[in-house]
Amino acid sequence: MxxxxxxxxxxxxxxxxxxxxxxxxxxxxxxxxxxxxxxxxxxxxxxxxxxxxxxxxxIGRVKELHGIKEEEDAIVIGGMTRHVDVEKSELIKEKCPLLTEGIRWVGHTQIRSRGTIGGSIAHADPSAELPCILTALRGEIVVASKEDEFTLTPEEFFLSYLLTSLEPDQLIKGIRFPKLNKNSGYAFEEVARRHGDFALVEVAAVINLDKDGKVAEAQIALGGANAVPFVPLETEEFLIGKEPNETILKEAATLQLEDLDPEGDIHGSKEYRRYLTGVLLQRALHTAVKRAREGVVV
Ligand SMILES: Cc1cc2nc3c(=O)[nH]c(=O)nc-3n(C[C@H](O)[C@H](O)[C@H](O)COP(=O)(O)OP(=O)(O)OC[C@H]3O[C@@H](n4cnc5c(N)ncnc54)[C@H](O)[C@@H]3O)c2cc1C
CATH class of the missing domain: 3.30.43.10 (Uridine Diphospho-n-acetylenolpyruvylglucosamine Reductase, domain 2)
Known part of the structure; x- marks a missing residue:
């Protein structure tokens, strides 16, 4: 030392x-x-x-915190693993493509070469991509202290703007990102003022279709719209059991906009960010459904 x-x-x-x-x-x-x-x-x-x-x-030299591992139903990424290693991982591209799609939006190449998965999650910026993706995927944060090791859901972990439930003696050991189910499609949509900027708002979505092409499961997270990534539960429930045509997706995308409470600033008013979230959600749902249809094994 x-x-x-x-x-x-x-x-x-x-x-x-x-x-x-x-x-x-x-x-x-x-x-x-x-x-x-x-x-x-x-x-x-x-x-x-x-x-x-x-x-x-x-913690840069702590080998136990580096690396990407495959488990039966998830990809587990060590807290000290750099964004660039996640971005370039063929395993993640194949098993958890939402993460590959979303991580490219994190800053610039230089930032992704140094920044880490654990750092992004611990920093808990409401506009950051990884908290939003992790929330959509219903992933878990593996927390370690000298005494203990346990997992937390994103809802348990993210408390408010830049605030988490991590105690001073704890660190993020790793993050579990569930693998994409075979009959599922995914999408990540974001608007930022310039490439590399934090998002104005962003959407991550996973749609699972049943054998009749109806929505079996919908997992959505909205970032930059509230102090923590927001899961629009009513929207998810609304989609379940429905044929996901454009009329349904449009209706779903605007269902919970009133529940959003984004900060308005010189880059975009509260109303604009709400509206933009609806537009991005409709696009994300459209792409996720399309990808799910292409991948459906009948
Ligand atoms: C110009 C610029 C643009 C950026 N754009 C974006 C963007 O568009 N999207 C985005 O998401 N991020 C963006 N970032 C932030 C970047 O992604 C950081 O990498 C990330 O937020 C923090 O990761 P880090 O490894 O650098 O963490 P650090 O800066 O080292 O730490 C950040 C915080 O997390 C804590 N911490 C770090 N690791 C752990 C751990 N394992 N366990 C517990 N606590 C830990 C630290 O104590 C600190 O409080 C940008 C940064 C810059 C400078």
Whole structure:
């Protein structure tokens, strides 16, 4: 373990070599520490003095947190795995294509070369792509501390804007992204002002069709529209059992727009973001249904 004093702001830099050491450090210094993975969000916060931890725990060397593994029904990605490795993974492209489609929207190539899956989820920006995708997929966050290891659903994990239920002695060990079912289609839609910017709003959707071509399951998440990724449950229920023609998809897309509470700013008013969410949802549902039809095994 190395301890180096740096500035600005002044902090002690701790670099554990394995998971046990990282969890020990968190147990000892967690209240006054910040984990650093890719540093793409943390370093700007430090530079702007919006975060002033006494300790930085750099988990870059913790091998147990790197990598992509296939389980029976999910792809499990280590918290320290970089966006670029997810983007380029053939396994993920085949088994979890919504993630491949959505991760390309995260910043620029340089950001994706350093930024990590665990960092994006822990940062909990409501406009970030990965929280939205994870919520649509009904994935899980694997949390570890010195004492414990357990999983949380996105609803349990994301509490508000940049706020999660992680305790100071805990870290994200990995994320479980469920695999796409054979009769399912998926889509990710986003509008950002410039390429690489955070989304104004975004939509992730998975549609599963039964053998008659009707909707068996609908999983939707809307990002940038509320303080945490929003699951429009009534919309999902409305779609189930229906033939997903354009009239139905259009109706579904506007059903819960009033439940959205996006922040309005110079880039787009609250009303515009609500409207845009409806447009993107209709597009996402259309694409997901089309892909599900193409993939249906009768
Ligand atoms: C110019 C620019 C554009 C960007 N555009 C986008 C975008 O369009 N979409 C998007 O989603 N992101 C965007 N980002 C953010 C980027 O995706 C970051 O990679 C990501 O938000 C954080 O990942 P990181 O690995 O860099 O985390 P860090 O910056 O190292 O950490 C971020 C936060 O998460 C905590 N943390 C990190 N890892 C863990 C862990 N394993 N367990 C617990 N806590 C942890 C840290 O303590 C810190 O609070 C952008 C960043 C920049 C600089």
């Amino acid at each position: 190395e301890v180096i004093s740096m500035k600005p702001p002044k902090f002690s830099y701790l670099r554990p070599n394995d998971l046990a050491e990282a969890l020990d450090l968190l147990a000892e210094y967690g209240e006054d520490a910040k984990i650093m993975s890719g540093g793409q969000s943390l370093i700007p916060l430090l530079n702007m003095r919006l975060s002033t931890p006494r300790y930085i725990i750099d």
